[in-house]
Amino acid sequence: MPVTIKDISKHLGLSVSTVSKALNGYPDVAAKTRSAVLAATEQLGYQPSATARNLRRQRTDKIGVVHPVKSFESETFVGFFRGLVYAAQDFGYNLNLYTAPESDSAALQRICRGREVDGMILIGTGIAGVQEASMALLEREGIPFVVLGNPVEDSNVSFVAPDNRGGALAVMQHLIELGHQRIGYIARPDDPENNAQRFEGYRQALAEAGIDFDDTLITEAPYTPYSGMGAMRVLLELPKPPSAIFAFNDHVAIDASRTVLQRDLQIPEDLAVAGFDNIPSSLVASPALTTVHQPQIEMGKQALEVLLALIGGRDDVQRLTYQTELIVRASTVTKIL
Amino acid sequence: MPVTIKDISKHLGLSVSTVSKALNGYPDVAAKTRSAVLAATEQLGYQPSATARNLRRQRTDKIGVVHPVKSFESETFVGFFRGLVYAAQDFGYNLNLYTAPESDSAALQRICRGREVDGMILIGTGIAGVQEASMALLEREGIPFVVLGNPVEDSNVSFVAPDNRGGALAVMQHLIELGHQRIGYIARPDDPENNAQRFEGYRQALAEAGIDFDDTLITEAPYTPYSGMGAMRVLLELPKPPSAIFAFNDHVAIDASRTVLQRDLQIPEDLAVAGFDNIPSSLVASPALTTVHQPQIEMGKQALEVLLALIGGRDDVQRLTYQTELIVRASTVTKIL
DNA sequence: TTGTACGCGTTATCAG
DNA sequence: CTGATAACGCGTACAA
Numbered sequence: 001m002p003v004t005i006k007d008i009s010k011h012l013g014l015s016v017s018t019v020s021k022a023l024n025g026y027p028d029v030a031a032k033t034r035s036a037v038l039a040a041t042e043q044l045g046y047q048p049s050a051t052a053r054n055l056r057r058q059r060t061d062k063i064g065v066v067h068p069v070k071s072f073e074s075e076t077f078v079g080f081f082r083g084l085v086y087a088a089q090d091f092g093y094n095l096n097l098y099t100a101p102e103s104d105s106a107a108l109q110r111i112c113r114g115r116e117v118d119g120m121i122l123i124g125t126g127i128a129g130v131q132e133a134s135m136a137l138l139e140r141e142g143i144p145f146v147v148l149g150n151p152v153e154d155s156n157v158s159f160v161a162p163d164n165r166g167g168a169l170a171v172m173q174h175l176i177e178l179g180h181q182r183i184g185y186i187a188r189p190d191d192p193e194n195n196a197q198r199f200e201g202y203r204q205a206l207a208e209a210g211i212d213f214d215d216t217l218i219t220e221a222p223y224t225p226y227s228g229m230g231a232m233r234v235l236l237e238l239p240k241p242p243s244a245i246f247a248f249n250d251h252v253a254i255d256a257s258r259t260v261l262q263r264d265l266q267i268p269e270d271l272a273v274a275g276f277d278n279i280p281s282s283l284v285a286s287p288a289l290t291t292v293h294q295p296q297i298e299m300g301k302q303a304l305e306v307l308l309a310l311i312g313g314r315d316d317v318q319r320l321t322y323q324t325e326l327i328v329r330a331s332t333v334t335k336i337l
Numbered sequence: 338m339p340v341t342i343k344d345i346s347k348h349l350g351l352s353v354s355t356v357s358k359a360l361n362g363y364p365d366v367a368a369k370t371r372s373a374v375l376a377a378t379e380q381l382g383y384q385p386s387a388t389a390r391n392l393r394r395q396r397t398d399k400i401g402v403v404h405p406v407k408s409f410e411s412e413t414f415v416g417f418f419r420g421l422v423y424a425a426q427d428f429g430y431n432l433n434l435y436t437a438p439e440s441d442s443a444a445l446q447r448i449c450r451g452r453e454v455d456g457m458i459l460i461g462t463g464i465a466g467v468q469e470a471s472m473a474l475l476e477r478e479g480i481p482f483v484v485l486g487n488p489v490e491d492s493n494v495s496f497v498a499p500d501n502r503g504g505a506l507a508v509m510q511h512l513i514e515l516g517h518q519r520i521g522y523i524a525r526p527d528d529p530e531n532n533a534q535r536f537e538g539y540r541q542a543l544a545e546a547g548i549d550f551d552d553t554l555i556t557e558a559p560y561t562p563y564s565g566m567g568a569m570r571v572l573l574e575l576p577k578p579p580s581a582i583f584a585f586n587d588h589v590a591i592d593a594s595r596t597v598l599q600r601d602l603q604i605p606e607d608l609a610v611a612g613f614d615n616i617p618s619s620l621v622a623s624p625a626l627t628t629v630h631q632p633q634i635e636m637g638k639q640a641l642e643v644l645l646a647l648i649g650g651r652d653d654v655q656r657l658t659y660q661t662e663l664i665v666r667a668s669t670v671t672k673i674l
Numbered sequence: 675t676t677g678t679a680c681g682c683g684t685t686a687t688c689a690g
Numbered sequence: 691c692t693g694a695t696a697a698c699g700c701g702t703a704c705a706a
Contacts, residue, residue: 002450003450004699005699005700014677015676015678016677016699016700016701017676017678017679017700018675020700020701020702021676021701024701024702028675028676030675033676046450047449047451049451049698050451051698051700052392052698052700053699053701054388055386055388055392055700056682056699056701056702057701065434085434086436094434094435095433095434096399096433096434097422097431097433097434099423110384112384113340113383114386115386116388254621280412280618281617284591284595284622285621286621286622286623286624341683341684342683342684351692351693352692352693353684353693353694354685354686354687354692354694354695355691355692355693357684357685357686358685358691358692366692367691370692385685386682386684388683389682389683389685391698392683392684392697392698392699392700393683393685393686393697393698395698
C-alpha cells in the first residue's frame with residue numbers, strides 16, 4: 001500500500017489541501033508548516049501518484065514515440081532514440097514507445113483518445129502511406145506531433161530532417177572528383193521524401209558536372225532484408241555497369257558491397273560504394289564505408305524541444321533541416337587509414 | 338475537449354454507470370442497451386481516459402524499461418528491445434523508457450513511488466554496482482521486476498539470461514579444435530555476472546583439453562568506447578602472444594580485430610578472433626566475426642511474460658537460461674563463404 | 675494561514 | 691436490468 005497525501009496529512013494533523021499546497025509551492029502557507037510537511041514527506045517516503053496528478057492536471061508529462069517495428073532491426077534510427085532519451089530526461093518527460101500500426105491505425109487512435117500522452121514523435125516511414133495516415137489521424141485528434149528523420153510536404157507539420165539533397169550532392173561530387181562518370185543510384189521508394197531529396201542531389205551533381213543522366217543506372221531496394229544485394233546485382237549485370245554507386249542508406253550500401261565482393265570485384269578499385277547515415281556498421285564494414293553523417297542525437301533533442309513548444313501552446317510550425325557531413329572512407333578511396 | 342463517458346451517457350439518456358457496465362462487458366445489461374451504447378461510442382469516438390481508468394483500477398498497464406543510456410550506443414541490447422516491444426504489443430501493455438540513473442537512484446525511486454508503472458524490466462549492467470542498487474530499491478518498494486540479459490546472484494530475483502558458460506565453452510572448443518593452444522580472453526569487469534560465466538566457460542574448455550591456464554592471456558576492456566583496442570594491444574605485446582582470442586562480446590572483438598589489422602596481421606591466419614552476442618555488425622565486420630548467438634527477441638518476450646506473471650500475483654521466481662548457438666564465420670576459419 | 679468542497683473520468687458496490 | 695453513490699489521489703477556488 002503506497003503512501004498517499006492523506007497519510008501525511010493524518011500524520012501531521014493537517015488537512016490534505018494544506019499539505020498539497022505546501023508541496024506545490026503555494027505562497028499562502030506558513031514556513032513552519034511547510035518544513036513540517038517536507039520533513040514528513042521525506043520521512044514517510046511520499047511521492048505524489050503520477051496517475052492522480054495527471055488526471056487532475058489533464059496532462060501526462062509523457063511523450064509517445066511512434067516508430068515502425070523495423071526501427072529496431074535497423075541501425076538507422078538509433079541516434080534519434082538516443083537524442084530523444086537524453087532530452088526527455090532533461091525536461092522531465094517520459095517516453096512511451098509505440099510500434100507503428102502497420103495495417104490499421106486503430107491502435108494509434110486509441111492512444112490519442114485515451115489521452116495517454118501529451119504529444120508524439122513520429123520516426124521512420126516504413127511502408128509508404130503509413131506515416132501520412134498517422135499524421136492525418138493525429139491532426140484530426142488534435143495531438144501535437146513532430147516528425148523526426150524525414151521532411152514532410154504538408155506545410156503545417158513540424159519536422160526535423162537531414163539535408164538530404166546537400167548530403168547527396170557532397171557524396172556525388174566526391175565520386176565525380178574521383179573520376180567516376182557512370183554512377184548508379186539505389187533508391188528506397190518506401191521512404192519517399194528522403195529518397196526524393198537524395199535523388200535530387202544525385203541528379204543535381206550530374207547536371208553540374210555535365211554528365212548525362214542515364215536511367216538504367218537507377219534501381220530500387222525496398223524495405224526488406226538484404227534488398228540491396230538484388231539491386232546491386234541488377235546494376236552489375238548491365239551491359240555498361242557503373243563504376244560507382246550511391247546507395248539510399250548504409251544498410252543498402254553494405255548489402256551492395258557484399259554482392260560486389262561475392263563476384264570477386266574489388267572495392268573501390270572495380271566499384272566504389274557510398275551510403276548515407278553513418279551507422280555504426282558503416283565503420284566496421286569491409287571496406288569501411290564512405291557515407292553522409294547526420295547529427296541524429298542533436299536532431300532527436302531538437303525534435304523534442306519543438307514538440308514541447310507545440311504542447312506549450314506556442315504553435316509555430318518548425319521545419320528544420322540539419323546540415324550533414326561527408327565521411328570519406330575506404331569504400332571510395334584507397335590509401336585511407 | 339475529448340469526449341468522455343458522460344457525453345455518451347447524456348447522448349443516450351442513460352446513467353454513467355450503465356454505460357460503463359455496457360462497455361466493460363458486465364452481464365447485467367440489456368442486449369439492446371449494450372448495442373446502443375456501443376453504437377454511440379463508435380459514433381462519438383469515445384475512448385476511456387487511460388489516466389482515469391488507471392486511477393480507479395490502481396494499475397497502469399505500463400511497464401518500465403530501465404536501461405543504461407549506453408544501450409543505445411551499443412548494439413548489444415537491440416534484440417531485447419525488439420522482443421519487449423513485440424510482447425508488450427501482444428499483451429496490451431505500453432513500454433516506458435527510463436535511462437538508468439548512473440549516479441543516484443532518486444529518479445528510480447520517484448518512478449516507483451509515483452506508481453507510474455506496474456513493473457519493471459532491467460536491462461544491462463553498465464557500471465558495476467548500479468544494477469544491484471536498482472534491484473535493492475525495487476525490492477524495497479515492492480515493484481515487481483525482471484532482469485533481462487544477465488543472471489543475478491540473489492536467488493529471489495527473476496531473470497532471463499543467455500547460457501554464458503555453454504556459449505563460451507562452444508567457442509573455446511571450436512578454437513581448440515582448430516589447433517589453438519594459446520587463447521586470450523578479453524574480459525568485461527563492468528558486467529560481472531555475464532563476464533564471470535563466460536570466463537568460467539573459457540577455463541572449463543582449457544581444462545577439458547588439458548591446456549594450462551595462463552593468466553597473462555587475460556586482459557580487461559572496460560565499458561568505454563574502443564576499449565577493446567587497448568586490450569588487444571596488451572595481448573599482442575606479450576612475449577608469447579596468443580594465436581586466438583575470445584572477447585567478452587562482439588563490440589570488443591571488433592575493436593580487437595581493428596588493432597590486429599592495423600598491425601598488418603592477418604585474421605584468422607595470424608590471429609583468430611571470436612566474440613559473443615551476434616550483433617548486426619558482427620556480420621559485416623571485416624572479416625565476418627565468429628560469435629555466439631543468443632535468442633534476444635525470444636528472451637525479451639519471455640522476460641515480459643515472466644514479469645506479467647509476477648504482476649499477476651503468481652510470484653514464482655523464474656531464473657531462465659537460454660540456449661546459445663555458435664556461429665562460425667571468417668574470423669576463425671578460412672574458406673568460409 | 676488553514677480547511678472545506680468540488681471535480682478530474684472512471685469503475686465498483688449496492689439498492690431499487 | 692438500471693441508477694445513485696462512493697471512491698481512486700490529487701489540485702484549487704473559495705470560505706473560514
